[in-house]
Amino acid sequence: MNIKKFKFNKIAFDFKRDKIKWISIGLWASLFIVVIVLFSVFWTTKNVIWTQGNSFSEPVHWGGIESSYGGIAIYPMAMTLGMIVAILFTLYKFWKKGLNVTELSIGIAICIPISLMGASFFGKLNADAPGVNANGVGFWGLFAFWHAGMAIHGGVYGGLLAGLILFYFVGKKSKTSMLVYADAIVPNILLGQAIGRWGNFFNHEVMGAPVKVVARGIDNQWGTIANVNWDAVETHYKFLPNWISRNLMVEAKTEGFLSNGIHFNQGDLVQLSPIFLYESLSLLAAWLIITFIIPNITKWISKKPWKVESGKYNYKLSFSIKQWFMPWIKSTDEVQSSRDIWNLAYFKNIDEKAKEQYLISLELDRKKYLKPKEINKANKLNDYISTKAGVECFAYFFAWNFVRFFLELSRPDDHLFVMYDKPLSLSLILISALIGLIGMVASQYWLPSLIRKNGYLYEKEYFSLN
Incomplete structure (x- = not known):
């Protein structure tokens, strides 16, 4: 028996031909295993149950870090800046994909207000205590996004539905x-989230569990939150x-334990972890991966058009690198980038022979060949591999949600996605991450x-039968 080719349940496998497919399946399976293991290990080892509310004071305001300056609030400014940057890059993605910008403007006008109301609803729901909404507002008050109290999950899912x-x-x-x-819109939300987290910093919020006592409260040697004697305070981060670092310090109002088990007393100055910073940097890194690596990773392992059709294209690596930094420059007949060659050879190209054969097959069995599976097969030009629509x-x-899950483990119970119910909050975030994967x-x-x-x-232009 030839082990390189065999049949199992009437399905033929050619290991030489399908080598890339099996490698990719192995990598996906490995990713699933790693993700599940990480979720399980961190859930049991890093989960910290604590409440920020009445347990700690307002954080130190050091170096002029305040929530507003002269009546100008930093948080809404950061959120607005984040949305503007996300919209600008979405415009670039629309241009790159050849989409109509008018359609994006309609989407912005409809989706952003709904997103804001969704964020407000979940941010204010049960915010003050179980069954008590923020500032005691009623049902309609939950949608007042111009007031404090926003939850990003409500905003994303509200905007997504619209x-x-x-x-x-x-x-x-x-x-x-x-x-x-x-694909052109959703990943850029990460940019808005990454920038918006700095608004949380100026608001002195989105901080993780207490990690160290930086000054003991004995005889109140470190002073007060408004006037700290920094000579008596340790530097943790x-x-x-x-x-x-200094804007992450709070005074303990009760006794308790740090995330590492160390005891702290009432009056101690305690350092909280900067999860706003971790989230901002992690989401920025995720955006870079989704935007620049995921769409291109399949092209890196695929057959190259300038090799399949040698002599037809004038590929030059240095010009490709130059165009990556200056995407507005165009290829010429003398020199072409990998991006422009892929567009000519695959993304904006129709395989006329495959189309003719498909039309013949359509006449023989119209019901079969109008099925998506046959349409997809007919448009696989030269068997090039590409990242399919929807992956990004x-x-x-x-x-x-992968990032949020790990940070949720150290957030206080009164700052969770689902307030005061960490198991439910973590479960919903975990389900969202797995749905994404x-x-x-x-x-x-x-x-x-x-x-x-x-x-x-889709990921490329599929031929029309008109």
């Missing part, structure tokens, strides 16, 4: 998959500048055989 409905109908008119719009969108939900796999391998239509734009 966007799904809107771009489903927009996509039917423009013959563009809803997943294409999602030596890698952080003082303007960050689902990667956002995986990366965001499964969605990435489904978008790459399963959805192309389930939802493709002729004449629509």
